[in-house]
Amino acid sequence: MKDQGFKIPKGYFEAKKDQLKALAQESGPVTKAAPKTRILWPSLAAAAAVLIAALFFLPLNSKQNSDLNFSDLQEQEVIDFLNQDPYGVYPESFIELPNSESSEGFENLDTKLIESYLNEHSSEYL
Amino acid sequence: MQEPGTWKEQLKKEQYQSLFAELVEAYTERLYWHIRSILLRHDWSDDVLQECFIKAWKALPSFRAESAFYTWLYRIATNEALALLKKERRFQLQEGALNYHLSADPYFDGDEALKNLLEAVAELPDKQQTVFKLKYFQNLSFNEISEMLGTSVGALKASFHHAKEKVKVQLNLNEF
Numbered sequence: 001m002k003d004q005g006f007k008i009p010k011g012y013f014e015a016k017k018d019q020l021k022a023l024a025q026e027s028g029p030v031t032k033a034a035p036k037t038r039i040l041w042p043s044l045a046a047a048a049a050v051l052i053a054a055l056f057f058l059p060l061n062s063k064q065n066s067d068l069n070f071s072d073l074q075e076q077e078v079i080d081f082l083n084q085d086p087y088g089v090y091p092e093s094f095i096e097l098p099n100s101e102s103s104e105g106f107e108n109l110d111t112k113l114i115e116s117y118l119n120e121h122s123s124e125y126l
Numbered sequence: 127m128q129e130p131g132t133w134k135e136q137l138k139k140e141q142y143q144s145l146f147a148e149l150v151e152a153y154t155e156r157l158y159w160h161i162r163s164i165l166l167r168h169d170w171s172d173d174v175l176q177e178c179f180i181k182a183w184k185a186l187p188s189f190r191a192e193s194a195f196y197t198w199l200y201r202i203a204t205n206e207a208l209a210l211l212k213k214e215r216r217f218q219l220q221e222g223a224l225n226y227h228l229s230a231d232p233y234f235d236g237d238e239a240l241k242n243l244l245e246a247v248a249e250l251p252d253k254q255q256t257v258f259k260l261k262y263f264q265n266l267s268f269n270e271i272s273e274m275l276g277t278s279v280g281a282l283k284a285s286f287h288h289a290k291e292k293v294k295v296q297l298n299l300n301e302f
Contacts, residue, residue, distance in 0.1 A: 002263045002264075005237070006166075008158075008168060009168075009233075019176075021146070023179070025143070
């Protein structure tokens with residue numbers, strides 16, 4: 001090492017070495033840290049247990065759903081379902097009923113005229 | 127740098143106290159001079175040396191001994207010294223007093239040329255400064271420095287070259 005012109009106080013290194021060794025003794029024994037795998041073990045075991053439980057229960061639930069039959073339903077449940085009106089729309093509301101004037105006209109049609117019309121055209125469909 | 131094989135045995139047997147005492151005996155002086163060459167000041171070097179050994183003591187059980195003990199200790203010392211330098215620079219920038227004058231240091235007795243050289247090196251970026259000091263003052267090989275700093279030999283050679291050029295320019299400027 002080249003001289004860099006630095007000086008140190010007299011007896012510095014001897015005193016420093018003693019001080020450093022004393023520091024290590026005062027701070028107590030150091031111990032080897034537990035390996036990460038040992039620290040992780042409980043959490044890994046818990047995660048595995050949750051996974052196994054999930055695998056065990058999930059297929060059971062799906063089986064129950066697939067085995068459901070129409071015959072298993074209670075009659076009242078079917079009736080309630082059919083009576084439900086989730087959209088608030090009634091088919092009748094879209095059917096335009098004839099007003100009273102037109103129905104009167106229909107009633108006044110000549111029945112003879114209708115019969116003769118039918119007789120004339122019925123042969124077309126035979 | 128050869129190290130006693132018994133040190134690794136002591137590490138395996140978890141005989142940390144005796145191993146640490148041997149490391150202190152073997153490397154206190156060398157580490158001090160290494161730190162001092164980075165920091166220049168004795169008081170800072172003393173603090174960093176102590177911090178370095180405290181860290182080494184705490185980390186000793188987790189040291190895998192894949193590298194030599196001295197490489198490991200030098201790495202801790204370098205990082206600690208550079209961290210302190212960075213902190214002090216920030217503080218000095220705030221205070222408006224960036225330059226450290228060796229002539230005012232009671233623990234420096236180098237001549238004018240050495241003082242100029244050290245002050246010129248102190249102006250370099252941290253990495254170049256460290257490489258220059260390890261190579262020029264401590265005469266370490268690039269391979270050893272590479273192990274210590276975790277930098278490739280090629281990058282170190284480039285850093286050293288740039289550092290040398292800048293120091294040359296700086297010294298010429300100082301002369302005029």
